[in-house]
Amino acid sequence: MTQxxxxxxxxxxxxxxxxxxxxxxxxxxxxxxFSNFAHGGVIMLGAYFGFYFLAVFKWPFxxxxxxxxxxxxxxxxxLERVAYKPLRMRNAPxxxxxxxxxxASILIExxxxxxxxxxxxxxxxxxxxxxxxxxxxxxxRLDTMIFITSAVCLAxxxxxxxxxxxxxxxxxxxxxxxxSALMGxxxxxxxxxxxxxxxFLAGVAGVLFGMKYTVYPQIGAVTIKSFIxxxxxxxxxxxxxxxxxxxxxxxxxxxxxxxxxxxxxxxxFSLLIIIxxxxxxxxxxKPSEEKA
Amino acid sequence: xxxxxxxxxxxxxxxxxxxxxGISAALAAEQAKTVKLGWIGSLTGDQAVWxxxxxxxxxxxxxxxxxxxxxxxxxxxxxxxxxxxxAMEAVNCVRRLTGQDKVVCIIGPNASxxxxxxxxxxxxxxxxxxxxxxxxxxxxxxxxxxxxxNFRVCFIDPYQGAxxxxxxxxxxxxxxxxVLYDVADDYSQGLTEFFVKTFTEKGGTVVAKEAFKFGDTxxxxxxxxxxxxxxxxxxxxxxxxxxxxxxxxxxxxGIKCTLMGGDGWPSEVLIEMAKEAIEGSYVVNHLDFDxxxxxxxxxxxxxxxxxxxxxxxxLAHDAFLMFVDAVKRANSFDPVAIKNALETTNVxxxxxxxxxxxxxxxxxxxxxxxxxxxxxxxxxxxxYAP
Amino acid sequence: MDWFxxxxxxxxxxxxxxxxxxxSLLTGFTGLFSFGHAGFMAxxxxxxxxxxxxxxxxxxxxxxxxxxxxxxxxxxxxRLTLKLKGDYFCIATLGFGExxxxxxxxxxxxxxxxxxxxxxxRIDLWNVVLINLAGIAFMISLVNSRHGxxxxxxxxxxxxxxxxxxxxxxxxxxSLFTSAVYAGIAGGLVGYxxxxxxxxxFGMTKSTxxxxxxxxxxxxxxxxxxxxxxxxxxxxxxxRAFALWRLVAYGVAVIFIMISxxxxxxxxxxxxxxxxxxxxxFGHKHSKARxx
Numbered sequence: 001m002t003q004x005x006x007x008x009x010x011x012x013x014x015x016x017x018x019x020x021x022x023x024x025x026x027x028x029x030x031x032x033x034f035s036n037f038a039h040g041g042v043i044m045l046g047a048y049f050g051f052y053f054l055a056v057f058k059w060p061f062x063x064x065x066x067x068x069x070x071x072x073x074x075x076x077x078x079l080e081r082v083a084y085k086p087l088r089m090r091n092a093p094x095x096x097x098x099x100x101x102x103x104a105s106i107l108i109e110x111x112x113x114x115x116x117x118x119x120x121x122x123x124x125x126x127x128x129x130x131x132x133x134x135x136x137x138x139x140x141r142l143d144t145m146i147f148i149t150s151a152v153c154l155a156x157x158x159x160x161x162x163x164x165x166x167x168x169x170x171x172x173x174x175x176x177x178x179x180s181a182l183m184g185x186x187x188x189x190x191x192x193x194x195x196x197x198x199x200f201l202a203g204v205a206g207v208l209f210g211m212k213y214t215v216y217p218q219i220g221a222v223t224i225k226s227f228i229x230x231x232x233x234x235x236x237x238x239x240x241x242x243x244x245x246x247x248x249x250x251x252x253x254x255x256x257x258x259x260x261x262x263x264x265x266x267x268x269f270s271l272l273i274i275i276x277x278x279x280x281x282x283x284x285x286k287p288s289e290e291k292a
Numbered sequence: 293x294x295x296x297x298x299x300x301x302x303x304x305x306x307x308x309x310x311x312x313x314g315i316s317a318a319l320a321a322e323q324a325k326t327v328k329l330g331w332i333g334s335l336t337g338d339q340a341v342w343x344x345x346x347x348x349x350x351x352x353x354x355x356x357x358x359x360x361x362x363x364x365x366x367x368x369x370x371x372x373x374x375x376x377x378x379a380m381e382a383v384n385c386v387r388r389l390t391g392q393d394k395v396v397c398i399i400g401p402n403a404s405x406x407x408x409x410x411x412x413x414x415x416x417x418x419x420x421x422x423x424x425x426x427x428x429x430x431x432x433x434x435x436x437x438x439x440x441x442n443f444r445v446c447f448i449d450p451y452q453g454a455x456x457x458x459x460x461x462x463x464x465x466x467x468x469x470x471v472l473y474d475v476a477d478d479y480s481q482g483l484t485e486f487f488v489k490t491f492t493e494k495g496g497t498v499v500a501k502e503a504f505k506f507g508d509t510x511x512x513x514x515x516x517x518x519x520x521x522x523x524x525x526x527x528x529x530x531x532x533x534x535x536x537x538x539x540x541x542x543x544x545x546g547i548k549c550t551l552m553g554g555d556g557w558p559s560e561v562l563i564e565m566a567k568e569a570i571e572g573s574y575v576v577n578h579l580d581f582d583x584x585x586x587x588x589x590x591x592x593x594x595x596x597x598x599x600x601x602x603x604x605x606x607l608a609h610d611a612f613l614m615f616v617d618a619v620k621r622a623n624s625f626d627p628v629a630i631k632n633a634l635e636t637t638n639v640x641x642x643x644x645x646x647x648x649x650x651x652x653x654x655x656x657x658x659x660x661x662x663x664x665x666x667x668x669x670x671x672x673x674x675x676y677a678p
Numbered sequence: 679m680d681w682f683x684x685x686x687x688x689x690x691x692x693x694x695x696x697x698x699x700x701x702s703l704l705t706g707f708t709g710l711f712s713f714g715h716a717g718f719m720a721x722x723x724x725x726x727x728x729x730x731x732x733x734x735x736x737x738x739x740x741x742x743x744x745x746x747x748x749x750x751x752x753x754x755x756x757r758l759t760l761k762l763k764g765d766y767f768c769i770a771t772l773g774f775g776e777x778x779x780x781x782x783x784x785x786x787x788x789x790x791x792x793x794x795x796x797x798x799x800r801i802d803l804w805n806v807v808l809i810n811l812a813g814i815a816f817m818i819s820l821v822n823s824r825h826g827x828x829x830x831x832x833x834x835x836x837x838x839x840x841x842x843x844x845x846x847x848x849x850x851x852x853s854l855f856t857s858a859v860y861a862g863i864a865g866g867l868v869g870y871x872x873x874x875x876x877x878x879x880f881g882m883t884k885s886t887x888x889x890x891x892x893x894x895x896x897x898x899x900x901x902x903x904x905x906x907x908x909x910x911x912x913x914x915x916x917x918r919a920f921a922l923w924r925l926v927a928y929g930v931a932v933i934f935i936m937i938s939x940x941x942x943x944x945x946x947x948x949x950x951x952x953x954x955x956x957x958x959x960f961g962h963k964h965s966k967a968r969x970x
Contacts, residue, residue: 107929118340391682
């Protein structure tokens with residue numbers, strides 16, 4: 001029983017990291033209908049920003065944290081301007097966006113390897129590694145912080161999208177970009193805004209990831225799991241992305257804990273595919289035809 | 293109807309290639325009396341940490357040698373190509389090194405997965421290769437046949453696994469071991485296989501054998517399971533990034549037993565990140581870090597590159613030593629003569645005495661150094677052979 | 679310029695081309711995006727090597743058998759996932775590719791993650807070229823047939839294709855099957871060229887590389903794929919002088935071609951005999967390069 005509860009805690013904490021990353025995919029997807037594979041690269045750079053602000057420039061933690069988030073916000077917008085806007089202007093199909101995104105992610109990863117170097121970097125210890133102990137259960141301080149930060153960020157995001165005027169414009173654009181433009185919404189600004197929000201969350205995710213694990217150029221590869229979670233939850237749906245992430249985290253943990261860690265991904269992928277076959281639009285997806 | 297455009301494209305491509313390569317070849321031809329030494333490995337991609345250190349080492353040693361008057365009156369020029377960890381690219385690199393650059397010998401690559409597929413090219417072009425950390429036995433011997441042009445400077449997986457198991461059982465007196473390993477990594481699987489084999493043969497029990505997949509950063513599900521099995525020791529045969537993460541997580545989960553690892557561990561970064569977690573752990577290593585020769589090399593490297601030396605640097609150092617020694621004894625830069633000389637290598641390197649066995653092309657009788665981590669330092673314990 | 683080295687690049691281009699041709703049918707002509715083609719290559723590679731080594735069959739038979747095994751497995755995948763929306767199919771193939779690798783990592787008969795050395799080397803430039811010519815010829819006749827046109831219809835507008843009576847599911851299956859067979863043959867070539875197989879060789883990077891080549895060459899163009907495979911296999915070799923910056927340059931090149939020429943190199947056009955004649959000044963003024 002203790003082991004089961006401990007595994008549930010492990011799963012939740014893995015899932016909350018996936019969730020922060022998955023939301024970025026879903027946000028961009030809801031507006032632009034393509035999976036932004038360069039998102040992992042932005043998260044990685046966010047983690048490096050945080051590391052430099054904290055360990056090299058010795059900023060206080062809160063400053064470093066926001067600095068990193070702002071840095072990756074700028075980067076995400078820049079990425080959109082350089083790699084996607086020219087494609088948007090030509091109404092290119094989503095395939096081209098994906099390839100452009102892949103090119104960008106190769107570029108970002110290897111740029112970091114070539115400049116900063118391939119060795120991983122360690123964040124200075126901000127929180128004690130000593131876990132909380134409740135009976136025989138161990139809960140990491142960082143895990144708790146990540147869980148809370150994720151929850152706060154996601155709640156703010158939901159508030160922003162659902163209850164503000166700008167959020168309404170974003171939802172309108174997601175629903176039908178052309179009509180929204182006719183209604184006087186500046187869709188170009190909306191897209192910048194969406195990338196900015198996605199980039200901000202990527203920065204938060206990057207710093208948290210770096211604090212919890214470490215910083216290295218291949219962080220982007222981890223985000224493939226969060227992408228899977230986003231699709232599973234229903235691409236374009238924010239609550240879907242969160243729920244999908246938590247489910248994937250729990251699923252992985254329980255499979256390694258109770259079946260076979262050797263075949264973990266095989267079993268979890270098969271389960272996901274089975275669920276998708278039964279419910280083809282993802283858990284919370286909108287049943288609409290592809291726009292691209 | 294498609295033959296023609298294809299041929300046309302091929303010619304065009306060849307032209308472009310010719311131009312680029314012709315220029316570089318012309319530049320290279322200017323310097324008289326230089327001999328080319330090749331290196332291949334990962335400069336980009338997942339394994340770039342190790343590859344970059346190897347190339348830096350080889351370049352530094354060649355420079356030092358050239359400043360001291362060169363080798364047999366010739367200057368050594370190092371040509372290093374990136375494989376980004378890909379087997380097919382490794383094959384291309386070797387084709388280029390042997391066919392175009394006409395190197396006399398190749399050092400690297402830093403993984404068995406690249407060292408095995410290049411052997412047919414080496415045999416075709418008759419150029420020897422000294423692998424740095426390719427620890428799979430099949431790099432030099434496949435189905436009982438020795439590959440004539442493949443050599444290595446490191447010890448092999450069965451040996452390292454057996455050393456770890458033997459030391460844990462006989463010297464530390466531990467009886468219940470758990471293994472956590474990277475299922476997608478050849479090195480990790482190799483070590484695991486031979487650790488488990490030796491440990492159970494000696495009478496110990498492996499109470500848990502859990503896997504993760506390269507790229508994972510969270511090992512708590514597996515560690516929680518290992519914790520429930522209550523082992524005396526966890527064997528962690530993988531590289532230091534994952535070691536740092538998994539050892540920290542193990543301690544967070546309240547696992548208190550001894551940790552043990554192989555030659556993927558030693559690194560300053562590991563201490564930096566997991567100092568408390570790995571305190572008191574044991575590492576099977578190639579060398580004693582406090583050896584004066586090792587300290588000297590380390591100091592030179594840090595002075596030149598302002599970076600820490602990774603383990604591969606030491607092995608690349610010895611591979612270079614093997615090459616220089618072979619050239620001197622062969623008294624020639626003929627690749628086949630170098631290959632013949634390599635077969636009778638007996639030279640003292642910083643990772644121990646390297647005596648190449650003619651039948652296996654492996655360094656035989658190289659003793660492993662057991663290292664304990666005490667107060668954040670790698671402290672040499674003893675030499676150990678199973 | 680050394681022929682031995684060029685030959686190596688050409689053989690590698692040929693191997694890539696085989697896989698790219700198949701993927702071109704799936705992505706370029708049918709509009710389905712796959713992230714798991716390296717998985718089909720892996721199946722083909724291991725099957726072809728197993729058949730050739732253990733049963734002693736000749737090269738061409740073992741290659742075809744390898745391709746067929748990959749094709750049959752693709753039918754199972756397709757049956758489950760081709761009814762899903764594009765992105766879900768994409769995830770399914772991604773999961774499948776990773777799963778195949780995981781299985782091979784664990785199967786000790788084939789050496790597991792440690793690989794399978796000692797496969798006889800049977801590939802030289804001439805047989806790669808012959809196999810490729812056969813592959814190209816078959817692909818051209820397929821895309822120019824009624825079946826090929828049906829697939830293009832699906833890519834352009836699936837709903838409309840369905841309305842005029844095209845069995846979209848069936849054609850998607852045929853497309854997936856054919857592309858898996860091509861990938862399987864390409865995998866077989868890998869094994870017989872390097873004499874060594876390791877699951878690591880067929881990772882996500884390989885799949886993305888193939889997709890990049892298809893889009894780079896121009897979707898819906900066989901000659902584009904040929905050109906793309908040759909150029910993009912040679913490109914990293916040409917960039918050797920950049921050393922650490924090699925993949926950065928590669929990433930830049932990919933983004934650049936996407937934003938400056940998003941229709942790819944050939945942009946849906948084909949190089950034809952007539953087109954060449956026209957280009958060098960012969961032939962009729964009005965004859966236009968055939969568009970697909």
